[in-house]
Amino acid sequence: MYKRLPCWAMALAVVISWAALSHSRADERRSQPFPEDIPAARMVADPYPALNGIAVDAENNVVVASDPNRKSLLLYDRSRSTSEGTQTVPVRQIIGPETYIGMVAAVVVDPQRREIYTANNDIEDTVVVMPYAASGNAKPARVLSVPHQAWGLALGRSSDEIAVTAEIFNAVVFYRREAHGVEAPVRVIRGPKTRLADPHGIYWDDAHGEIAVASHGNFRGVIENTGGGCAPAAGKEQTASESGEFRPPSIAIFSSRAKDDQAPLRSIEGAATKLDWPMGIAEDSLHDSIVVANNGDNSILIFDRQRGGNVAPVRVIRGDRTGINRPMGLAVDAKNGEIWVSNYGDHSALAFDSAADGNVTPKRVLRSAPAGTSTPGFGNPMALAYDTKRGEILVPN
């Protein structure tokens, strides 16, 4: 395996040092670019951290956010708030090639052991564990290989496990909490009865022995789709094949001991729920509710924890005063009665009163860039197209 090198694209000097590696030793002192080393005429990128996952530790007064844009973890003072729209200085930022932090999504914290867990969503296929004290280009305490497209993370204190959602496999994968390196899962929730479809956020409710999972509804089968088609081939036995479908978004609540193709205890699903790309979710023990970062319509939905089916949220935080903008991560601080949400569209994290309802202003705001700083909103853009009619570059996330 290759030697690890410092290559986060943060500074031109670092980039230039990599160049020496890609040319011969005789070229190392060359100051002129090679003919093919053509400078870019323009670049669209966000120089600031973009906040995705969020976690709160009331005991240690810490808020942690994951940043897939600059590939970092940011630790903030929980009680701090930005003033006059300025950028909030983090207590620490964990960033650099030794960290294993890449296209990170969810983040959770273990206040007792003072550890941060974060899931690398695409390509890296790892869960990275960092001590609270880590800073800069720190090596992780543990790195665990997980299935492709991991997004959500949850810690089970009672069973001492971690749970990871895997989008493309419609699955929740469980490991020993201290698992590291290459270690097989201890169990998996997966199968047609689970109704999991492109799962994202997950929380673990130890008090009630439940796990809840937010699904977007994109479904491509749990038996491998072989592309066998819709008609049996003449004279041949048709192999099992499933095709894709769009299901409604949902929150599925399972027993925390569920495994294999086990059905959820109940599921929140249907038009009345207003679910729209549900991302991070959390349980609010103070209000016995489930709180959802509803990315598609820039809202936070709050549901009665004990109800299932096509139920309306009991409260909705939404509107121009809220500042909610493409919410991704969500965490509940039951001790201080607060809901935290991270905005991928606005370089910010917001703290609301956990009893908030309607078009309300947040109690506090953390900013990873000055207020009003726009963002392209990129999340690992891996294809492009050019719209010749409008002169626009089309970018998928």
Added chain:
Amino acid sequence: MAPNRVITGQGSKLGRTIHGLAYDPVHDEIVVPNALADAILVFRGSANGDEPPIRVIQGPCTKLVTPHSVSLDLEHGEILVASLTGKRINVFRWDANGDVAPLRVITGPETKLGHLVGIAVDPQRNLMAVANSEDILVFNRTDDGNVAPRARIAGPQTGITDEPWQLQFYKGKIFLAASNHLHVNLYSGVTLKESSKAVPDDPWLNPTLGFIGVWNITDNGDVPPRAMIRGPFSGLLHPVGLALNPEDGEIYVSDSVRNGILSFLVPDFFEPKADKPSSDHKE
């Protein structure tokens, strides 16, 4: 800077893992695969917000398996779809809608198709090419079934190591975003492979950096690129997305490490003279 518009939300039927798309200037439409729902979505060219697609290709008859990238044959009115995990290329009519059968499917052991992440078609020369696991495979445009590629561009002279990504055709030339990131998958689905022994290094830290390479469509074998963009001044680390704007002489490139888009002004790349192999490019 903020985007001009964003197609997003549940109503769009988009997933949040979209790794391909194409624009159709004839019908003013955007074609997007949703690999997590085995679907192809077609939007109005001016679509915005939580807008539903005007057509959806999805269902067992489509034989779609993790559709990952798309290319449009505007001359023959076809959508070509490359599969990430299904080792296949499906071809549909441009206006296909619903659970419809493909016009053609290239699949089978002779095809050498593996991990496909890019596809392009040249209707004038009746050729198509795919970015395969570690090579470029060229097929006849009308190939169907278990057919061998007519050409394979691969080898140390090409500079391509792992996961060549999006590619485009223009006037007999293949433009490729050669990512050269090193992705090692330790799992088969959610099952750990027996061969998995250690956590790989971060795939984006592969010191063999990626590049933009240009080949002739008639190239075959271990052929160096005939034009390149790479190196520290270029800002490219591991480029993946690629779009062409020949009218303005520009190439647009996305780079996952930078999480951004770079624009290169290279009008000579679109001229016939860019046909000599690049010298001293090999690492």
